[in-house]
Each structure stands twice: as structure tokens, then as C-alpha cells.
Amino acid sequence: MANTFDNILEIKELNVNLEKKDRTIGALKGINLAIKKGERVALVGESGSGKTMLSLSILKLLEPPLKIESGEIVFKGRDLLKLKEKDIEKIRGKEISMIFQEPLTALNPVLTIGFQVAEPFLIHQNISKKEAFENAERLLKMVSIRDVKRVMKSYPHQLSGGMRQRAMIAMALALNPDLLLADEPTTALDVTLQSQFLDLLKNLQKKFSLSLLIITHDFGVVAEIAERVVVLYGGMVFEEAGVENLFDNPLQPYTKSLLSSIPKRGTRGRLKTIRGQVPPLEKFGSGCPFKDRCDFALDECSKSLPPLKERESGHKVACFLYGV
Ligand SMILES: Nc1ncnc2c1ncn2[C@@H]1O[C@H](COP(=O)(O)OP(=O)(O)OP(=O)(O)O)[C@@H](O)[C@H]1O
Ligand SMILES: [Mg+2]
Structure with missing residues (x-):
């Protein structure tokens, strides 16, 4: 395990709520995620899994009805959630910058x-x-x-x-910047341009020892650029592993379905859909957010959220199939 001080960013137990008039709905649930200095991490998951919400939380750009409820976002040793807006402004665009999905x-x-x-x-x-x-x-x-x-x-x-x-x-x-957040930076580009863009991004990342969090639906992008992958679904981290490990030995049924929907490892292409759809936030109910789409759901999957546990060195999974 890496020493905490190697991490440029460390998100700890982050909870974000959607505050409706009559009730509060959990939008991000106990997110733990760390990025080391100079590391390239991909955040993957279907549309609606909470990827953009997580990146906006890091920059403290969430707006009502979304609200950061609890947790820590430690960047270079300081908890961003405790900083005043004027201090965040000094970090935003300077120490942490973001590339948005649609440049227009x-x-x-x-x-x-x-x-x-x-x-x-x-x-x-x-x-x-x-x-x-x-x-x-x-x-x-x-x-x-x-x-x-x-x-x-x-x-x-x-x-x-x-x-x-x-x-x-x-x-x-x-x-x-020390950290670059790139939210679907290649979706507006055709396949050849995507590849060129990813090469460029990787070269610059190496040249400046940038830490990179790249958000994508596309496992082709993951294969080209990431060293480590974090799989998000229903506002929680489902799995986290080195890129080789994730492709060769996915553990969470959700990750398995995502991967089996692409033709071949490293092949470009959008994910085909998994059975059922990503429900809107208020429909997740209690328990594992994937339970209704999962072929292996157990009784406990309806009762509580599966905790994210390290099963092998550097490979974490949140799933009751692997015990608690
Ligand atoms: N301001 C908002 N009010 C209500 N619900 C919201 C708001 N912003 C996001 N959501 C909901 O939160 C969930 C996560 O949204 P988010 O934009 O983070 O998904 P995403 O993983 O980035 O999806 P995509 O791949 O389509 O960009 C979705 O169900 C979305 O509809
Ligand atoms: Mg998004």
C-alpha cells in the first residue's frame, strides 16, 4: 500500500446528497479514492453513475440541490472542504484544472x-x-x-x-497544475482524433508529472491511458484495480458486465448496455445499487451497501459475493 503522503488527492468517505423539498437522497455514497502524484487514473461507469458529480465535488463546484454532506477531499495535505471560497478559487484552474466534455x-x-x-x-x-x-x-x-x-x-x-x-x-x-480532471475529453472527437488526443495528453502528463483523473464511458480510452481504474455505479465505488488486473480479473458483477459488453480487450468502442437501465437517483432504494440488474444478487444485497474491501493487493471490490 502506498504511503498516504504519496497521494496528491485523497477523497475519504465523501457523501453528497440531493436535497429535495420533501426528502434527501444519497447521490454519492461513501466515496474513497486516492490519486498518487504523477498517476493516471480512469473513472468509469455508465451514464448517470455519478462521475461528473464526483469531479465537480473535487472542485467544489456542486450547486443546489446537490450538497456535500460529509467527508474529506484532501489535496496536497489540505482538506478542500474546509477551505473558504476565496482559497478554493486560488486552487481552481491553477493547482487543479479541468477539461470539460464539450469544448464548445x-x-x-x-x-x-x-x-x-x-x-x-x-x-x-x-x-x-x-x-x-x-x-x-x-x-x-x-x-x-x-x-x-x-x-x-x-x-x-x-x-x-x-x-x-x-x-x-x-x-x-x-x-x-498538479492535478488535471478530464471529464469525457474525447467524446466530441472521432476515433482517429481520439487516439491522437490521448497520446498528446499522455505525453504532457509525463512531461509535467501531472496527476490525471480521466472520466470516461469507454474502455478503449481506459486501455490507452490509465494505470489504475475506479469503477463507479449508483454513486459508489464498486471496484478499483490496476488496469491489467481489472481487464484480466474483474470481480464485481457490474464490472464483468461492462467488460463483457465490449468485443475484446483494448478494442475501441462504446459500451453496449447491460440488462436494465441506470435508475434515477431516487429509485436506487436501499442496499446495493446494482441488485436489480445483477444475476448473482443475494439477500443481503437488498439490505445494506456492500463495503469496499481490498481482496488482493491493490484490487478492491464492493460486493457481498466476496463476503463482508
Ligand atoms: N442538479 C441535479 N439535480 C438532480 N439530479 C442530478 C443533478 N445533477 C446530477 N443529477 C443526477 O445524479 C446522477 C449522477 O449524475 P452525473 O452527471 O454525475 O452522472 P455521470 O456519471 O457523469 O453521467 P454521464 O456519463 O451521462 O455524464 C444522475 O442520476 C443525474 O441525473
Ligand atoms: Mg458526466
């Missing part, structure tokens, strides 16, 4: 790419506009954009999806 919505349509990539420098650093624009050019070159001069002057809609996505990484890396 995350980029401002009326500002040039050059200005948007230069903006973090203008906001966080006391440097001239000229220097900020020079930095922006340097960053755009770094993300393998060749015609930098043209891209600098372009507005988001004048660029292809792949170019916009590169501009997004440039912005995210502007201030040398």
Missing part, C-alpha cells in the same frame, strides 16, 4: 482562442498582456497546433472539434 460550451464564443488561452496568465499572474499572449502561443505550440498564429486569432466556432479540444488542454495546463 466551455469556450467563450465571443473571445478569440488566443485571448482565452492567455486569460489564466492575466488573471493569476502579474504579467503584461504581451507576455501573456506569448505564453499562450507557446502553449498552443506545445499541444501540437501548427498554425498557431491563425488559431490565436480564431473564434471557437472557426476551429474543428480536435483543435478546440487541444486549445482546452492548453488552457488547462497554462498554470502548471
Whole structure:
């Protein structure tokens, strides 16, 4: 087991609630997740499993009716949940940055790419506009954009999806963050561009010893980039393992179904659906959130949440099939 101090981020027993007028519904349930310095971790799960909610919690960007109920989010030794908004603002975009799923919505349509990539420098650093624009050019070159001069002057809609996505990484890396959260960063790209983008992301991650949390539905993406995988379902961590281990020896029936729905290890492609659907939050009821879709459900699966336990070195699973 890694020493706690190796972890750049450590989420402990995080509970997030959805607060409705008449009742409170558990949205994230006792999440434990750690990322080591320089490590690439993938967070996978079907649509609605809570992936975005978890990444927004890390940046303290959740809005009502969602509320962080309890837990700790320790980043470089400090619990982010205890910090004041003004201190979080210093961390957000600077020490922890995020790439969003659809770059068109995350980029401002009326500002040039050059200005948007230069903006973090203008906001966080006391440097001239000229220097900020020079930095922006340097960053755009770094993300393998060749015609930098043209891209600098372009507005988001004048660029292809792949170019916009590169501009997004440039912005995210502007201030040398320690941790990069990337929420489905490749969904807007076609398969060839996805591969190029992942190569680029991996190279930059290595170059800057970034810690990376990449959120995806796609096991092809996982195979290409992740060292460790965390499987989320119904707002809880179902399984966590090194990438080889997860592909070769999945333990949770949910992970098994996810993996058996792709043709072959490492093959690209979206997950086919598993029997039944991800229910809305209020329909999970008590017990294991997967019980109604699981072929192996036991009596206790309806009674309480299965605890996440380490079954082999570095391989954790939450499932009553493996005892309590
Ligand atoms: N503001 C909100 N109010 C009510 N329910 C919400 C809110 N935000 C998210 N949810 C619900 O919480 C659950 C988890 O949502 P989340 O967006 O985290 O899923 P996800 O894993 O990121 O899915 P996707 O792969 O589609 O992006 C879903 O059931 C979603 O409908
Ligand atoms: Mg999402």
C-alpha cells in the first residue's frame, strides 16, 4: 500500500446528497479514492453513475440541490472542504484544472482562442498582456497546433472539434497544475482524433508529472491511458484495480458486465448496455445499487451497501459475493 503522503488527492468517505423539498437522497455514497502524484487514473461507469458529480465535488463546484454532506477531499495535505471560497478559487484552474466534455460550451464564443488561452496568465499572474499572449502561443505550440498564429486569432466556432479540444488542454495546463480532471475529453472527437488526443495528453502528463483523473464511458480510452481504474455505479465505488488486473480479473458483477459488453480487450468502442437501465437517483432504494440488474444478487444485497474491501493487493471490490 502506498504511503498516504504519496497521494496528491485523497477523497475519504465523501457523501453528497440531493436535497429535495420533501426528502434527501444519497447521490454519492461513501466515496474513497486516492490519486498518487504523477498517476493516471480512469473513472468509469455508465451514464448517470455519478462521475461528473464526483469531479465537480473535487472542485467544489456542486450547486443546489446537490450538497456535500460529509467527508474529506484532501489535496496536497489540505482538506478542500474546509477551505473558504476565496482559497478554493486560488486552487481552481491553477493547482487543479479541468477539461470539460464539450469544448464548445466551455469556450467563450465571443473571445478569440488566443485571448482565452492567455486569460489564466492575466488573471493569476502579474504579467503584461504581451507576455501573456506569448505564453499562450507557446502553449498552443506545445499541444501540437501548427498554425498557431491563425488559431490565436480564431473564434471557437472557426476551429474543428480536435483543435478546440487541444486549445482546452492548453488552457488547462497554462498554470502548471498538479492535478488535471478530464471529464469525457474525447467524446466530441472521432476515433482517429481520439487516439491522437490521448497520446498528446499522455505525453504532457509525463512531461509535467501531472496527476490525471480521466472520466470516461469507454474502455478503449481506459486501455490507452490509465494505470489504475475506479469503477463507479449508483454513486459508489464498486471496484478499483490496476488496469491489467481489472481487464484480466474483474470481480464485481457490474464490472464483468461492462467488460463483457465490449468485443475484446483494448478494442475501441462504446459500451453496449447491460440488462436494465441506470435508475434515477431516487429509485436506487436501499442496499446495493446494482441488485436489480445483477444475476448473482443475494439477500443481503437488498439490505445494506456492500463495503469496499481490498481482496488482493491493490484490487478492491464492493460486493457481498466476496463476503463482508
Ligand atoms: N442538479 C441535479 N439535480 C438532480 N439530479 C442530478 C443533478 N445533477 C446530477 N443529477 C443526477 O445524479 C446522477 C449522477 O449524475 P452525473 O452527471 O454525475 O452522472 P455521470 O456519471 O457523469 O453521467 P454521464 O456519463 O451521462 O455524464 C444522475 O442520476 C443525474 O441525473
Ligand atoms: Mg458526466
